[in-house]
Amino acid sequence: MYNFGDCMTSYIDPYEEAKKQLRSTVELLGLGYDVYEALATPERVIQVKIPVRMDDGSVKVFIGWRSQHNSALGPYKGGIRYHPDVTMNEVIALSMWMTWKCSLAGLPYGGGKGGVRVDPKRLSIRELERLSRGYFAALAEYLGVDLDIPAPDVYTNPQVMAWYFDEFSRIKGGLYYGVVTGKPVEIGGLEARIYSTGLGVAISAREAAKKLLGGIEGRTVAIQGFGNVGYYAAKFLEEMGAIVVAISDSRGGIFNPRGLNVGEVISVKEKTGTVVNYDKAEKKITNEEILELKVDVLIPAAIENVITEANARNIKAKIIVEGANGPTTVEAERMLTEAGVIIAPDILANAGGVIMSHIEWVNNRIGGWITEEEARRKLEEKMIASFNNTWNFWESKLDKTRHNLRAAAYAVAVDRVVKAMKLRGQL
Numbered sequence: 001m002y003n004f005g006d007c008m009t010s011y012i013d014p015y016e017e018a019k020k021q022l023r024s025t026v027e028l029l030g031l032g033y034d035v036y037e038a039l040a041t042p043e044r045v046i047q048v049k050i051p052v053r054m055d056d057g058s059v060k061v062f063i064g065w066r067s068q069h070n071s072a073l074g075p076y077k078g079g080i081r082y083h084p085d086v087t088m089n090e091v092i093a094l095s096m097w098m099t100w101k102c103s104l105a106g107l108p109y110g111g112g113k114g115g116v117r118v119d120p121k122r123l124s125i126r127e128l129e130r131l132s133r134g135y136f137a138a139l140a141e142y143l144g145v146d147l148d149i150p151a152p153d154v155y156t157n158p159q160v161m162a163w164y165f166d167e168f169s170r171i172k173g174g175l176y177y178g179v180v181t182g183k184p185v186e187i188g189g190l191e192a193r194i195y196s197t198g199l200g201v202a203i204s205a206r207e208a209a210k211k212l213l214g215g216i217e218g219r220t221v222a223i224q225g226f227g228n229v230g231y232y233a234a235k236f237l238e239e240m241g242a243i244v245v246a247i248s249d250s251r252g253g254i255f256n257p258r259g260l261n262v263g264e265v266i267s268v269k270e271k272t273g274t275v276v277n278y279d280k281a282e283k284k285i286t287n288e289e290i291l292e293l294k295v296d297v298l299i300p301a302a303i304e305n306v307i308t309e310a311n312a313r314n315i316k317a318k319i320i321v322e323g324a325n326g327p328t329t330v331e332a333e334r335m336l337t338e339a340g341v342i343i344a345p346d347i348l349a350n351a352g353g354v355i356m357s358h359i360e361w362v363n364n365r366i367g368g369w370i371t372e373e374e375a376r377r378k379l380e381e382k383m384i385a386s387f388n389n390t391w392n393f394w395e396s397k398l399d400k401t402r403h404n405l406r407a408a409a410y411a412v413a414v415d416r417v418v419k420a421m422k423l424r425g426q427l
């Protein structure tokens with residue numbers, strides 16, 4: 001599991017952070033407290049008990065949640081994470097961020113998120129299957145192609161999505177491909193989904209570097225987290241000509257000022273379980289040190305609350321591109337904004353995954369028509385449009401010494417949700 005040492009000593013509640021962000025956006029847009037209240041409260045939060053028959057014959061109970069934050073723009077959409085530390089408030093915060101992410105990307109979706117408190121690395125494959133089926137079965141009445149559409153998140157993958165799809169279809173009788181996205185290609189998934197979040201992060205970094213540094217080529221990048229998001233972000237940035245100088249995973253990191261070979265690093269991780277065993281790096285670094293390197297672009301792509309007031313002053317990157325959800329606290333962002341660091345926020349930078357999920361869902365509903373090239377082109381177009389939309393709002397409407405790009409992204413996203421709620425008589 002991730003170990004971020006000192007950064008995690010005082011617990012920061014992600015839901016409180018999410019509400020602070022919402023509150024300042026509501027104020028920025030000149031909206032009333034009623035709007036804040038309506039948006040701060042999730043529409044529904046479901047907690048389920050999941051008893052799982054373990055391989056040794058015993059029964060172990062797990063707890064899971066699904067938070068359905070807002071459906072003004074469409075069915076709830078968002079991933080499900082398996083993590084030993086997941087809490088209900090974290091899931092609620094993540095569901096609120098999904099509402100803004102889908103809105104900013106112009107998707108016809110609301111926001112949702114799920115979580116199961118489990119360390120999946122300690123389960124056998126069959127136990128994981130029983131847990132996944134049990135979780136989905138317990139929630140089945142609240143999910144649906146036009147109601148709530150889960151997807152992968154931290155430590156869940158296409159195989160887990162396949163079990164979800166199968167379980168839901170079994171319960172309801174029929175084949176409901178559109179009830180979950182991020183599926184394997186054999187059962188309605190798109191090849192591009194697996195790399196789409198990472199590609200979107202790389203595109204955001206490239207667009208930000210174009211505006212601020214004259215381009216991404218030759219620029220140095222540090223990436224914290226080498227899961228699905230971090231790996232593909234590194235791979236695409238390397239292809240774009242950036243120099244990936246540092247990479248870390250839950251066990252630690254590696255640094256080489258002349259650049260790491262991303263393909264070699266991933267094969268070492270696949271073979272030995274961690275990037276730390278890559279022997280062509282100049283030195284090993286910790287997960288705290290990677291955040292404080294003197295690089296052009298820093299990409300936190302692991303978990304929440306790693307950039308806090310405790311380390312914000314030590315950050316030397318010019319641009320932060322948030323691959324993870326919620327990696328920067330509100331107070332840290334205030335300090336970074338004052339220092340002139342530009343942040344491409346999570347709801348913008350990591351939207352590639354849900355954008356591709358939407359393409360997959362549409363494709364499922366029209367019976368499979370979209371080609372991989374079309375899917376990838378649409379993703380690139382949407383990421384660039386969202387980036388420019390956010391950037392233009394920020395440049396033309398906000399005081400850049402006080403507000404970062406997040407304020408612009410939130411303003412655009414919240415405004416769209418508020419308009420939909422007003423039209424529907426919910427506000």
Ligand code: GLU
Pocket residue numbers: 077078079080101149150151152153154181182325350351353354355357
């Ligand atoms: N879990 C991803 C996210 O945080 C993807 C969600 C989706 O595809 O629905 O954006």
